[in-house]
Amino acid sequence: MTIFSRIIAGEIPSYKCAENDKFYAFLDINPLAQGHTLVVPKQEVDYFFDLDDNDLADMVVFAKKVAKALRTAFPCRKVGMAVLGLEVNHAHIHLVPLQSEGDMDFRRAKLQLTPEQMQQTADRILAAYEAR
Ligand code: 5GP
Numbered sequence: 001m002t003i004f005s006r007i008i009a010g011e012i013p014s015y016k017c018a019e020n021d022k023f024y025a026f027l028d029i030n031p032l033a034q035g036h037t038l039v040v041p042k043q044e045v046d047y048f049f050d051l052d053d054n055d056l057a058d059m060v061v062f063a064k065k066v067a068k069a070l071r072t073a074f075p076c077r078k079v080g081m082a083v084l085g086l087e088v089n090h091a092h093i094h095l096v097p098l099q100s101e102g103d104m105d106f107r108r109a110k111l112q113l114t115p116e117q118m119q120q121t122a123d124r125i126l127a128a129y130e131a132r
Helices: 003-008 053-073 113-131
Strands: 016-017 021-027 037-041 078-082 093-098
Touching: 003 021, 003 037, 003 093, 016 053, 016 113, 021 053, 021 113, 037 053, 053 078, 053 093
Parallel strands: none
Antiparallel strands: 016 021, 021 037, 037 093, 078 093
């Protein structure tokens, strides 16, 4: 079981941003910017491009809805999307609110937010997602 499967199962806590029957979105624990969100399939697949065509398409459509909620909650120029997967072997999309190109630099120092700030951040995104 991957760490993300354990998060989806509720065994490990997470800051939930959105969910449907096939996908789960939650805050990245080491955010590049406030609102940095991970979108993961509930199905355990390692490599993003190993998802079958329908699941891949559905995941991007779900990510689109999360990105819209994210931008509503945290106004930004654009929401950036990236797929790395070098650390966690469970397919995921990073969604990062962007004001500049540097906001998507994965080597830069991560934001330090308190648990209260993380919870408030997730609550704002979830409220925007549910209000869509
Ligand atoms: P990648 O696999 O795309 O290179 O990076 C994995 C991402 O997942 C990283 O940005 C890391 O901060 C995040 N991450 C790793 N473990 C956890 C976790 O237990 N909880 C949360 N919320 N994020 C995690």
